[in-house]
Amino acid sequence: MPLPLVLCLILAMLAAGPLVTPVAGRSWAGGALYGLCLAVSGLLLVAGLLGLAAAGAGTAPQLVRLPLGVPWIGAGFRLDGLSAFFLIVVNFAAAAASLFALGYGRHELAPRRVLPFYPVFLAGMNLVVLANDAYSFLFSWELMSVASWFLVMAHNHDPANRRAGYVYLIMAALSTQMLLVTFGLLSDFGSHLDFEAIRTAHPPVEIARLVVLAAVIGVGAKAGLVPLHVWLPLAHPAAPSHVSALMSGVMTKVAIYGLVRILFDLLGPPEWTWGAGILFIGGVTAVMGVLYALMQHDLKRLLAYHTVENIGIIAIGIGLALAFRANGFGLGAALALTAALFHVLNHSLFKSLLFFGAGAVLTATGKRDLDHLGGLIRGMPITAFCFLMGSAAISALPPLNGFVSEWLALQAILISPELPQWVLKFLVPMVGAGLALSAALAAACFVKAFGIAFLGRARTVAAERARETDRCSQAAMLALVAACVLAGVLPGMVVDALAPVVTLLVGFHMPTQSSEPWLTLVATTPERSSYNGLVLMVFIAVSALVAVYGIHGLASRRRRRAGAWDCGYPETSPATQYTAASFAQPIRRVFASVVFSARESVDMPVPGDLRPARLTLTLRDPVWAVLYRPVVETVDTAAGMVSRARTLSIRQHLSLVYAVLILLLVVLALWQ
Amino acid sequence: MAIIQYLLLQGFQMLLVLAVAPLLIGIVRRVKARLLRRIGPSVFQPYRDLIRLARKDVVVAHNASWLFLVTPYIVFAAIWVAAALVPTYALGLIFSWSADIIVIVGLLALARFFQALAGLDVGTAFGGIGTSREMMIASLAEPAMLMIVFTLSLLAQSTQLSSIAHYMMTVQVGLRVSCGLALMGLVMVAIAENGRVPVDNPATHLELTMVHEAMILEYSGRHLALIELASALKLTLYLSMLVCVFVPWGMALTDAGPLALLVGVVLYPAKIAAGGAALALLEVTVAKMRVFRVVDFLNFALMLGLLAALLLFVSRSI
Numbered sequence: 001m002p003l004p005l006v007l008c009l010i011l012a013m014l015a016a017g018p019l020v021t022p023v024a025g026r027s028w029a030g031g032a033l034y035g036l037c038l039a040v041s042g043l044l045l046v047a048g049l050l051g052l053a054a055a056g057a058g059t060a061p062q063l064v065r066l067p068l069g070v071p072w073i074g075a076g077f078r079l080d081g082l083s084a085f086f087l088i089v090v091n092f093a094a095a096a097a098s099l100f101a102l103g104y105g106r107h108e109l110a111p112r113r114v115l116p117f118y119p120v121f122l123a124g125m126n127l128v129v130l131a132n133d134a135y136s137f138l139f140s141w142e143l144m145s146v147a148s149w150f151l152v153m154a155h156n157h158d159p160a161n162r163r164a165g166y167v168y169l170i171m172a173a174l175s176t177q178m179l180l181v182t183f184g185l186l187s188d189f190g191s192h193l194d195f196e197a198i199r200t201a202h203p204p205v206e207i208a209r210l211v212v213l214a215a216v217i218g219v220g221a222k223a224g225l226v227p228l229h230v231w232l233p234l235a236h237p238a239a240p241s242h243v244s245a246l247m248s249g250v251m252t253k254v255a256i257y258g259l260v261r262i263l264f265d266l267l268g269p270p271e272w273t274w275g276a277g278i279l280f281i282g283g284v285t286a287v288m289g290v291l292y293a294l295m296q297h298d299l300k301r302l303l304a305y306h307t308v309e310n311i312g313i314i315a316i317g318i319g320l321a322l323a324f325r326a327n328g329f330g331l332g333a334a335l336a337l338t339a340a341l342f343h344v345l346n347h348s349l350f351k352s353l354l355f356f357g358a359g360a361v362l363t364a365t366g367k368r369d370l371d372h373l374g375g376l377i378r379g380m381p382i383t384a385f386c387f388l389m390g391s392a393a394i395s396a397l398p399p400l401n402g403f404v405s406e407w408l409a410l411q412a413i414l415i416s417p418e419l420p421q422w423v424l425k426f427l428v429p430m431v432g433a434g435l436a437l438s439a440a441l442a443a444a445c446f447v448k449a450f451g452i453a454f455l456g457r458a459r460t461v462a463a464e465r466a467r468e469t470d471r472c473s474q475a476a477m478l479a480l481v482a483a484c485v486l487a488g489v490l491p492g493m494v495v496d497a498l499a500p501v502v503t504l505l506v507g508f509h510m511p512t513q514s515s516e517p518w519l520t521l522v523a524t525t526p527e528r529s530s531y532n533g534l535v536l537m538v539f540i541a542v543s544a545l546v547a548v549y550g551i552h553g554l555a556s557r558r559r560r561r562a563g564a565w566d567c568g569y570p571e572t573s574p575a576t577q578y579t580a581a582s583f584a585q586p587i588r589r590v591f592a593s594v595v596f597s598a599r600e601s602v603d604m605p606v607p608g609d610l611r612p613a614r615l616t617l618t619l620r621d622p623v624w625a626v627l628y629r630p631v632v633e634t635v636d637t638a639a640g641m642v643s644r645a646r647t648l649s650i651r652q653h654l655s656l657v658y659a660v661l662i663l664l665l666v667v668l669a670l671w672q
Numbered sequence: 673m674a675i676i677q678y679l680l681l682q683g684f685q686m687l688l689v690l691a692v693a694p695l696l697i698g699i700v701r702r703v704k705a706r707l708l709r710r711i712g713p714s715v716f717q718p719y720r721d722l723i724r725l726a727r728k729d730v731v732v733a734h735n736a737s738w739l740f741l742v743t744p745y746i747v748f749a750a751i752w753v754a755a756a757l758v759p760t761y762a763l764g765l766i767f768s769w770s771a772d773i774i775v776i777v778g779l780l781a782l783a784r785f786f787q788a789l790a791g792l793d794v795g796t797a798f799g800g801i802g803t804s805r806e807m808m809i810a811s812l813a814e815p816a817m818l819m820i821v822f823t824l825s826l827l828a829q830s831t832q833l834s835s836i837a838h839y840m841m842t843v844q845v846g847l848r849v850s851c852g853l854a855l856m857g858l859v860m861v862a863i864a865e866n867g868r869v870p871v872d873n874p875a876t877h878l879e880l881t882m883v884h885e886a887m888i889l890e891y892s893g894r895h896l897a898l899i900e901l902a903s904a905l906k907l908t909l910y911l912s913m914l915v916c917v918f919v920p921w922g923m924a925l926t927d928a929g930p931l932a933l934l935v936g937v938v939l940y941p942a943k944i945a946a947g948g949a950a951l952a953l954l955e956v957t958v959a960k961m962r963v964f965r966v967v968d969f970l971n972f973a974l975m976l977g978l979l980a981a982l983l984l985f986v987s988r989s990i
Binding site: 531 | 723733738792794796832964
């Protein structure tokens, strides 16, 4: 598909925002808009697939320059393998979200505050991955940020959402500022804004280091790398659920696109220290993200914290790829980068799916707190099935897709003893342990999320009365489940599709998978390691069927229903079930007492006293306490001092101005 | 014709582990009883128990969902497949390449995930306590296991169990510190994952000590039979893994003749039985730990694994 047509499609989406504004309150507006977005995203998805196929065939990337933006430079756009891959990631999830919203959007209480910004948000994300000069990149980036900020503020009557919007605004500003610095340094202070020129002009080493630092902060603030993740668990849940899905599943991936584009494409040859730094941050992010998630009992916030964990896993892949590339191990770099990009795709699939599930639960019950749910599997069987598949995929269980990218990352770690640097020799096994820990804790966390919300007995009347969600939402969730299963059992096809992208970035690619017998996935050589999700799934299915038919045919197939085992205390209240907090208690005691200084205090009344016993749990977020609170306090103090100057008399003001003038003159005199 | 032969060899392995698993449990119980100066039941008692359970009606709680009903089959299938992918009597069977040791860890995680969910399904506090403790133990045991996997695969330059066993059999490994640490760590993980004595007691039904038993409290009849068989298979799997990595001698190499296969088939149950007897000896000599002492136990295993992996990372020629 020609690039001008792609840009026209994006423009149509961009125009739909203002056009829908006057009619956003009408009942048909939502259906029409989401229908349009579904169609356009579908076409853009096709464009991405064709672009990736073209990159695989070795066609040169398409370039378009529009007479917009900075004079004499214009706005450049380019569709190469990397852009095409991210176009697929963005638009598959966007199409699914639009389909979901066809049903979910009908329950929206404030459509006027959602509809105008939704297509602009989608268009902004598409433009970021296509931009080919610093100006259009930053413009699209800001378009994406601002549109998503309006969507976060859609339900602004809730003070928590207003705070989320405030924190998000500050962090988004930090992110853009840092990217401004990044591109300023990359373009030699604005002398060549075009990516084509940046690509050939390699900055000196000191400048390159500063670029990496600024890029990691700028992108990390958007993607949610610890400690810049603080806005993410506040802002993502505040938006309507289909937007939460896009923010968590896609917008963080667009940020990752920025990092990959800058580090592997625009900047010159890497140093191993960059890889080590990103690897360390990734490891910390993965473990911290999942520990935060385990402490949550708000379903959407739990999912948002899991995004932090998954971004950490992606960062581990990117860091390893940089370290390999710096040492000239092309195949290792290809393996690690393939793992990272595969995880980008996977996370966009299952995180969208899980947020849709949370949205369906929110529509059906009006509740996000796990401790107010329970037993939803009976009222909402299809949503429960989809959420279960998403949970299994994100917990890295074979034969689903999450396992494949985790497996590839572990394989990349296993070839890293060849790296000569001592720091990496110590760091990489530690990060490997962190990766394994985060996978195991993610499984625990999703047993909690699914088990407390969907299983057991209903804890509230709303959960008791929950009914299945609408057909459009179900179709969107089932499509994502199918994608998760397909990417899991046919990983070789995804790896082969990624080969041109990885070749573009590191010059090597993983072994061609389509030539392997039986669709097996091979990381480096078949003797070293191989995995076959398809055979495994067939094996499990056949074994389960053998067990079912064997035991039903040879032994008994009768089934009786009776009360659950109650130890002689019948009719216990649903409140006696395990809650999210009690489920996490052992893990909290093991990990969080160190990380979050978790403390439990029990207030037990003396016998005869009728007041209830109370358990108080306190958690301290180390990032807020150590990093943000001092900053906030400093800013507060400075603002207080400055505001005192407002009450000065006119004479004092004038003398102040005079003093500043003298000071500046002195500085100027010394400078000369 | 060759492919049929390969498939038969693989199918035989599936049946072999299924047949050996209850026997292993019987041997452990019998040896334990003898060490405690009891006579103990016959080693074939677990087979009788399983048959009796399978014939009984299933009694399901009123509010149990479809997930509760399918879980025993998923758990059993996942663990059976995992157990059949660990080399027992021969190396390089036809499906051994479809899953390496990381995948086997993943399959066990899959089984645990569904087992845990089923524990929460009926909505009693028993299921909750068992599940939350099981997940806590797993969250520590899995990283420890993966560190040991790292060690073994760095030694043998492969994550395939067949290749690792082949490496251990043919190359003069000698006494390596990493190997010893990995062996110790793997034994500790195996004890924790199978809920054996210092960590959990498979013979009690007291809510304060039980983890695994609390989780499956609601199961009965054929469902319980499958879950019991699955846990027997899991114990067999871990013992097979220990045997295949650290005592691989006697296993038939890839494409070996019938005599070598026969030797493998005869030796495998003998090795497993010896392992079971060693486990019983261990179980009668240590006391059960408090739940939160398990954390220290598993952290120790994790440190052993990490140390072993680090040693290999550092000792690789520079």
